[in-house]
Amino acid sequence: MRWNYTSLRWYIKGRKLASLHQLQNCHIVIDGDSYFKEILDKSNGTAAGLDCDTYADILEKNLTTLLENNVTCYIIFNGAAKVDLEKQKESQQRIINNSINNDLETSGHFQPKLLKEIQKQVLDKMRIKYFVCEYECTEAVVGLARQIKCPVLTNRIEYCLLGVSCIPIYSIKLEEKTKAINCLIYGHEAIRTMLGVYKKMPVLLTILHETGDYVAKLGEVMMCGPTDLVPVIKWVKRQREEALIAAITKNLKDDKDKAGFMQLYQKIKTLFLFSPCNLAVKHFQRQRPHELYRDDRKWFAKGVSSGRIAIPYINLKKKGVICGSSLVNDVNQPDALLAAMDIIAYSHCILTNSQDSKITFIGRNDKNSIIKEIRTHFDQKISNRNIFKSRRKRVLQEKENYFEIFLENALPGFELMCNLLTSDIWILMISLVYYIHKKNKHFVNGAYSVLLSYFLLGPLVNLLDLEIHAEDFQKLDGLQFLFESVDKGELDHGVVHSFSEFLHCLQHLNYLNILCGKKYDPTIYHETYNATFVYNTFLFMKDKDHLMTFLESTFQDSIILKHFKMIVKDFETCLAAVKAHEADSSSGASPLKVDSQLCIQFTTSGETKEFFLEVDGQSKNSDSDNITNS
Numbered sequence: 001m002r003w004n005y006t007s008l009r010w011y012i013k014g015r016k017l018a019s020l021h022q023l024q025n026c027h028i029v030i031d032g033d034s035y036f037k038e039i040l041d042k043s044n045g046t047a048a049g050l051d052c053d054t055y056a057d058i059l060e061k062n063l064t065t066l067l068e069n070n071v072t073c074y075i076i077f078n079g080a081a082k083v084d085l086e087k088q089k090e091s092q093q094r095i096i097n098n099s100i101n102n103d104l105e106t107s108g109h110f111q112p113k114l115l116k117e118i119q120k121q122v123l124d125k126m127r128i129k130y131f132v133c134e135y136e137c138t139e140a141v142v143g144l145a146r147q148i149k150c151p152v153l154t155n156r157i158e159y160c161l162l163g164v165s166c167i168p169i170y171s172i173k174l175e176e177k178t179k180a181i182n183c184l185i186y187g188h189e190a191i192r193t194m195l196g197v198y199k200k201m202p203v204l205l206t207i208l209h210e211t212g213d214y215v216a217k218l219g220e221v222m223m224c225g226p227t228d229l230v231p232v233i234k235w236v237k238r239q240r241e242e243a244l245i246a247a248i249t250k251n252l253k254d255d256k257d258k259a260g261f262m263q264l265y266q267k268i269k270t271l272f273l274f275s276p277c278n279l280a281v282k283h284f285q286r287q288r289p290h291e292l293y294r295d296d297r298k299w300f301a302k303g304v305s306s307g308r309i310a311i312p313y314i315n316l317k318k319k320g321v322i323c324g325s326s327l328v329n330d331v332n333q334p335d336a337l338l339a340a341m342d343i344i345a346y347s348h349c350i351l352t353n354s355q356d357s358k359i360t361f362i363g364r365n366d367k368n369s370i371i372k373e374i375r376t377h378f379d380q381k382i383s384n385r386n387i388f389k390s391r392r393k394r395v396l397q398e399k400e401n402y403f404e405i406f407l408e409n410a411l412p413g414f415e416l417m418c419n420l421l422t423s424d425i426w427i428l429m430i431s432l433v434y435y436i437h438k439k440n441k442h443f444v445n446g447a448y449s450v451l452l453s454y455f456l457l458g459p460l461v462n463l464l465d466l467e468i469h470a471e472d473f474q475k476l477d478g479l480q481f482l483f484e485s486v487d488k489g490e491l492d493h494g495v496v497h498s499f500s501e502f503l504h505c506l507q508h509l510n511y512l513n514i515l516c517g518k519k520y521d522p523t524i525y526h527e528t529y530n531a532t533f534v535y536n537t538f539l540f541m542k543d544k545d546h547l548m549t550f551l552e553s554t555f556q557d558s559i560i561l562k563h564f565k566m567i568v569k570d571f572e573t574c575l576a577a578v579k580a581h582e583a584d585s586s587s588g589a590s591p592l593k594v595d596s597q598l599c600i601q602f603t604t605s606g607e608t609k610e611f612f613l614e615v616d617g618q619s620k621n622s623d624s625d626n627i628t629n630s
Contacts, residue, residue, distance in 0.1 A: 005158045008208050011229050012157055012186065015194055021167065021185035024069040028167070029145040031137065031154035032077040032130065036119050038155065038169040051533075052118055053457055056526030059122045065174055067126070069181050074144060074284050075123065075130040077116065078137045079304060080314035083321050085371060088362045092324060092369035099328035100367060114507060118525050120307065131280045134304050134314055139271055140280035147281050151185060160191040161201055162272055197236050202269035203244050204236045209264060214248075221251045279305060309351070310511040316344070316359065317351040324363025325504060330497040335363035339439045339501035340508040345376035346406050347512050350384050380405065387517060403516040411437060413581025414574060425567070426520040427513055428454060428528060431506040433575050437582070439505070440498055444575075448544055449537040450502070450529065451571060455564045458527040478554040482536040495538060499531070544568075 036059070043058050066073055123130050133140050138159075145152045145164040152159055157166040171184035197204050207214045208229070215224070215232060224231035236244060245265075252258045279301055300317065303309035315321045322344055325336035337344075338361075345357040361372040382402065407414055411434060432447040456479070510522050541547040548565075555561040 005156075005205070005208060006210065007229050008158050008161075009156065012160070012191060012194075017190050017194060018168075018171070018184035018186050021183050023066070023071055023167065023172070023181040023183055025071075027072045027074070027148055027150040028066075029141055029148075029150060029152045029164075030073055030075045031141055031152060031156060031169075032075045032119070033137070034155045035075070035153060035169055036115070040115075051530045052114070052526040052528070053530050055115065056118055056122050059119060060126065063122070063126055063128065065179065065181065067128075068179060071181075073128050074148075075128060076137045076140050076144065076280060077119075077130065077132045079132055079134045079311055082135065083315050083319045085321070085360070085362065088321075088323060089369045089371060092362055092364060095326050096328055096331070096364055096367055096369060100331065114503070114525060116311065117507070117510075121524055121526065129284060131283050132305050132307065132311065133280070134301055140278055142271060143275060143278050144281050144284060146275040148284075157186050157191075160186050160188040161195070161205060163188050195233060197233065200236050200241050200244065202265060202272045203241060203248075204233065205268050205272075206261060206265040207232060207236070207248070209268075214252075214261060217257065218248060218251055221247055308514060308517075310514070313347060313351060313511065313515075316348050319360075320348070320358055321360045321362065324361060325500060327497075327500040328364065329491075329500055330493040331364075331367050333494070333497045334365065336497060336500040337361075337363060337504050339435065340504040341374060342376070342410065342438070343406070343505065343508040343512055345374065346378065346402075347508070347515055349376075349378055349382045350387070350402055350515060353383050353385075355380070355382055387515070401516060401519055403513050403519045406512065410434060411578050412585065413577045415577050423521040424458065424524050424527070425454060427510050427523045428506065429571055429574055430520075431502065431509050431523075432571065433578055434509065435502045435505045436575060437578050439501060443498060443502065445541060445543065446495075446498060446502065446534075446538055447571065447575075448541065448547055448568065449534045451567055452537055452547075452564065453530050453534045454528045455567060456533070457530060458524065459563065459567075460560065475555050475558060475560070482533050482540065483530065484536070485532055486535060491535070492539070496535065499534060499538075503529070 039058060039062050040055075043055075063073070120130065120132075131140060141152055141154070142159060142162045142164055145159075151165040151167050153167045153169055155169050157168055160166050165188050166186045167183050168186070173182045174180075175182065192198065192201070195201075195204070207218065215222075215228070222232055222235045224235070239247070248261060249258050252261060279298070283305055300309065304311070304314060309317070312322060322337075324338075327336050329336075341359075341361075345359060348357040348359060349355060355378045357374075357376040357378075359374045359376075361374050363370060363372065387402070407430065411430070414430070414433060428450070432443075432450060436443050436447065456476075460476075506523060513520055514522055537547070541550070551561055551564070
């Protein structure tokens with residue numbers, strides 16, 4: 001159930017019923033999406049304008065403030081949005097138009113979806129519990145807050161009408177000297193008394209629900225305009241609940257509107273009257289995440305809540321839909337997400353227990369949003385039955401590791417070296433080799449830039465435990481010019497597009513790895529990727545020799561340089577193994593994937609056309625020469 005009450009929210013604010021409150025020594029349920037969006041806005045950042053490590057630092061600072069005031073946090077995230085193909089296509093077109101109209105200055109370095117992954121990784125690091133819903137989080141937030149009798153930290157203050165007090169996120173102020181957190185709180189009793197509809201609240205909430213447009217449809221019987229709120233409240237207060245329902249169903253002319261109203265009314269009434277003991281409540285009552293048992297009927301919801309199933313894969317599993325990249329850095333290049341489509345298709349097959357993947361892709365072609373149908377077939381039988389099960393109740397040994405099977409077929413000859421400093425580089429290494437081998441053979445210099453970023457943000461911190469002299473770390477000052485931000489109007493958009501494609505591969509290989517049970521440690525994004533540094537390093541270096549000469553002159557014989565050279569050597573060995581196998585093997589289709597094609601639909605002059613593209617890029621329709629096949 002989508003929660004849309006903007007007008008009601010402003011009405012409650014205007015009544016000025018909030019009281020001063022100090023947030024300390026308490027429990028609180030946090031509306032995760034609202035909270036982290038507020039943090040992003042206050043940092044003067046945008047979804048695409050901050051580097052991963054900078055964003056993580058900001059999050060950690062804000063969360064630490066809560067913990068230092070002895071606030072126990074229960075964070076709940078929204079999941080996927082309900083799919084409407086045409087509306088989503090319009091949304092994609094707005095992203096494209098904004099990028100073109102602003103000369104691509106609003107395009108960013110990394111996928112905004114990555115923000116939620118960074119948020120969860122920071123929460124894991126700080127040992128703060130969180131829960132991810134399949135779709136909208138209202139029921140989970142309200143149910144948990146009522147269960148443990150605590151307020152909700154959210155900008156959706158209309159939650160008060162469901163029996164929970166609300167603290168607006170925008171009202172939080174930190175006292176610099178005492179570090180105390182001052183805020184406003186809306187008590188649910190005061191708000192419900194102010195409205196005065198009491199038990200008829202579900203009727204009012206259903207009428208005002210913005211997705212139904214019921215205020216406009218019932219304006220004649222309620223004697224109000226399409227945006228008037230006060231007459232609606234008075235109309236509900238004057239009548240009994242039965243009379244209200246009868247008048248509404250009588251005046252809604254369309255049977256679909258009547259059915260939709262009653263269905264929404266019953267959902268809101270249930271939420272209003274009963275404290276739902278949903279999966280989120282049980283999740284926070286436990287000391288550990290829900291375990292996934294073999295043939296568990298709730299495997300999907302538990303998989304989403306525990307992070308085994310990524311949010312973009314919710315609609316992929318349930319509707320067969322995936323949305324394209326929101327990064328539009330070069331309109332002359334195909335949608336950046338297409339670089340990872342084989343990985344997504346394989347994940348889709350695992351989630352659906354099928355060898356065949358049929359995905360509706362809502363993305364971009366040139367300057368237009370499009371809807372594609374992408375079909376992929378894999379030879380080997382795929383089943384998720386043994387993937388989702390508890391380790392404590394393992395009755396059968398898992399015979400197949402689907403992540404390894406994917407690698408064997410996508411990167412034949414690939415062998416992961418064991419000299420690597422930390423295991424969190426493994427997926428990064430696989431992703432670099434994958435992107436170079438499958439998509440962009442000229443990305444090798446980009447790989448060196450990414451590896452250097454990873455080394456400086458991650459393993460270098462671990463080297464503090466070794467006997468390294470202070471002067472060695474002072475030498476890092478020689479790299480500071482590579483962290484200086486670049487004017488977005490001066491970006492080489494083709495270069496940024498390549499990094500966007502790589503990031504999608506990295507992101508979806510991580511999704512696949514976690515889906516298959518974490519064969520490898522996931523990539524810690526904020527300890528791996530600083531987009532500004534990566535971009536500057538790529539433009540600065542002429543080739544690997546030039547980069548190494550510069551680093552040698554900067555670090556000389558420091559142990560720092562020796563460790564980075566070891567990472568580079570392992571990467572080159574992995575890439576060389578794949579190249580050698582490719583040179584030795586005979587030409588032909590992959591032993592795993594035997595068939596794949598794109599069906600592209602787009603509309604021009606009111607006429608819808610379809611084109612089918614094979615994997616090798618050869619079209620079956622002569623009119624499709626202008627369609628770019630990635």
